[in-house]
Amino acid sequence: MNGLSFSGTSGVLVLGAYAVVMLAIGWWAGRGTTSTSARSYYLSGGGLGFVALFFTLYATQYSGNSIVGYAPEAYRSGFSWWQSVPFMIAVIAAYLLFAPRLYVVAKREGFITPTDWVRHRFGSGKLTILVAVLMLWGLANYLLEQLVAMGQGIAGLTGTTIPYEVGVIAFVLVMLVYSWSGGMRAVALTDVMQGIALLVGIGVLLFGALYLVGGDLGGVTAALAQTDPEKVAVPETATSVEWLSMIVMIGLGAAVYPHAIQRIYAARSERTLKRSLAVMAWMPLLTTAVVFVVGIVGTQLFPGLSEDDSEQLVGMIANQVAGINVVFYLMMILLFGGVVAAIVSTADSALLAFSSVVSRDIYGRHIAPDASEKRQVLVGKVAGVVAVAILLVLAWNPPGTLYEIFVLKFELIVQLAPVFMLGLYWRRMAAGPAFWGMLAGALLSGGLTVAGVDDFGGVPGGLVGLAVNVLICVVGSLMVGRPDDGPDEDPLAAEPARAGAASSA
Template sequence: MTELVFAGPSGVAILCAYAVVMLLIGWYAGRGGSTGTARGYFTAGGGLGMVTLFFTLYATQYSGNSVVGYPPQAYRSGFLWWQSVPFMIAVIAVYLLFAPRLYVVAKQRGFVTPTDFVRDRFGSTKLSLLTVALMLWGLGNYVLEQLVAMGHGIAGLTGETIPYEVGVIGFIVIMLVYSWTGGMRAVAMTDVLQGIAMLVGIGALLTGVVTLTGGLGTLTTYLTETSPELVGVPDTADAVNWLAMIVMIGFGAAVYPHAIQRVYSARSERTLKRSLALMAWMPLATTGVVFVVGIAGLQLFPGLDTGASEQLVGLIANEVAAQNTVFYLLMILLFGGVVCAIVSTADSAVLAFSSIVAGDLYGRHVAPGATDRRKVLVGKLVGVAMVFGLLAVAWNPPGTLFSIFVLKFELIVQLAPVFILGLYWRRMAPGPTFWGMLAGAVVAGGATLLDLGPFGGVPAGLVGLAANVVICVVGSMAVTRTSRTERMGAVI
């Protein structure tokens, strides 16, 4: 392996440059005082245009886990990990199923937090609080994932010149400063920066990988000869798991709280639909590319154990950059883009977490008369406390990025019925919806804690979702429609 070209002062200089740019964006976004209201701070006043909305949706779906965590998973799983492409396609399909309709209702009702829809649609405090609990769990888990990815990404791409712990602390401070200053607008604008850098960078990374391995045909031949088990047809359990993951991630990622908040932030329904149309191309342009990168790692760096493979992207990026000046410059772009992607995804989750605590807990149950400025301040402080609390966990991460990634989906996917069925089915009642969501969470969480799944290749989260839907649908059909359900159903 060649010497790590990003090690030393050059790697530090690149990180500093991107940090300065993100801080400037935060300052610019916060000008004019538009972040003083809850709607202005948490949803950019519903004014995001098509380009900004596209990139912030892109950053929400393609996090640090996608760029840093997926190639190692492909390295360990082989062609079985091609499932990552169709499950990203499934996310877009589910977005198109409910997001435009949710936008119309949100615009009419002035929603700010993701839970606002649940409260307005069902009028149930206990259902709203359960929704809040699942959202906060998912968001906390999501931020933890990004902190781990941040450390691995910076350490790998600088050849350990910047250690894991230093990289995490430095960039969460940058993240908190610019998101505190500019709110959703700053987050979305930094997403544009990282999205452009990442798209160009991963395209260059693919070109460099093809050059290093001699082409896709040569790579496939190499794998067939050296690791035939990684290119063979999956067995029945793997095939079932493939399909189950597509369903679970398709519905789970589409109802991320920070994804729903981006739906609220669109300037118009047409803007939202155009952004989603562009997103339909991104699974192949992003997930497909990093899959190939991970597979190429088997030829470039054979024999890596699980821990070493977690830094695969950094190792390959340095190999590509060592070829010539053009690749070096493009890998600088990728380097910054990956770090920005991780940081921008983390700040999205922190912002959503802050809005839920400030609006749904503090603003409704602790201080119902609080001003918008007070709720925004509480949200900011809670976000800071949450990030530093999770640092203790990120210091000694509980598993690979993929294991963390799957864990959050077991519970977050239980939110899908309340948003998707709740938008379209007038008879859906709050009581059965609550008990269905609770049962789904208990089944999924209990099976995960007791290490009982997957069940014949089906993850526990999907088993819980099935129980959730059955209880919700059968129970709702058995009860009388409430006047509130009829009123909201007539609107949507």
């Protein structure tokens, strides 16, 4: 079986099969639904059950970068990249801080876009616009990351039989067709398919990779200690500080992704949401930790890869594992499609959230307030297509490795955390200080990133900006007292009967 490989006709057939399945799901999900209704299109009517909600949350947290990008980062960084496991755990912890409480308010008030909470809680137009701008930036960055991962994943997993550019264009078209047809429902159902394929596939990938190195992970670590001791050494203080800082920044930032917040809105009930998050708490050990070990094993299977070549490490290992026997070959087909489907499913989630913000918060609120929901949804769909077309141009020459792109968006998106987390619990938080804190934090974080300034002992610029953001927000709110521009009633309070109904729906 040593001649087995995904390159050539077999790789094209596998990709084609997954594309057909995703298109079929989009067609089926769109049947009998009201795609012109914003709530139906963007939130699946707020009726996602446990299985669909769990897998769509899973797909949101574990993007193509989590598989295609994290293993190469472990390959390059060594054991210090174990930080990827606790920062995924931190995301779940952050969800639990605010998601159930936000869900009750969102259900009661009929929220559709993430900014609906900000508008409801603070009653400030300028704060809502700033939140929308930062969300669009984060979503565009996230989409770019997925397009890059899509091309690299397809090229690596097919041995470059399908070129980077061709793979991106083909699956972008597939994504646009099924998401246009079925909206959130189609996205959630494709997430179920790719999640199952991914969980099974990466488990077999790890088993096969260990088989190729004799099943001795301790031997792999010992060999790495001899050939590249820095990768197994105790991290320096600055590295440890950076590790802890990234756990905080990514834990807070990933939890307030716009498409993650929309999944909170889309849950069928509060109980369904809590059950999904409880199971999600185990996924870092079953996904990120497995990918980390695969990257470490890759140092022995493919030593000496350059940074660019290491970006295709997962595909290279998958081809080697596929050559063991027929069973591994079939399992790598599952992984092969699962990785590509995971990337596409993550991209479609970001695209759907991007479209909703453009259609509801920009077009529907400020450009054409009298437009029907049907027209708003159409404008959102067209805006998504235009955004993808622009990002495709950037994807041809991606700015840095996947991990660098990944970090860049968190510098700004994490600035949204105070209005969602602090705003849910602190009634005194005022709109004015929240606006100026978020603006200052975003400008500082962006400026430090653009200038390449990293002189904070391992603390990323995003957290420096967040500290300034929170300071201005808290001190300013204490100084101005009860906000004059906010609602007179407590925005978190609910009539007992209605709150109870929202919790038990």
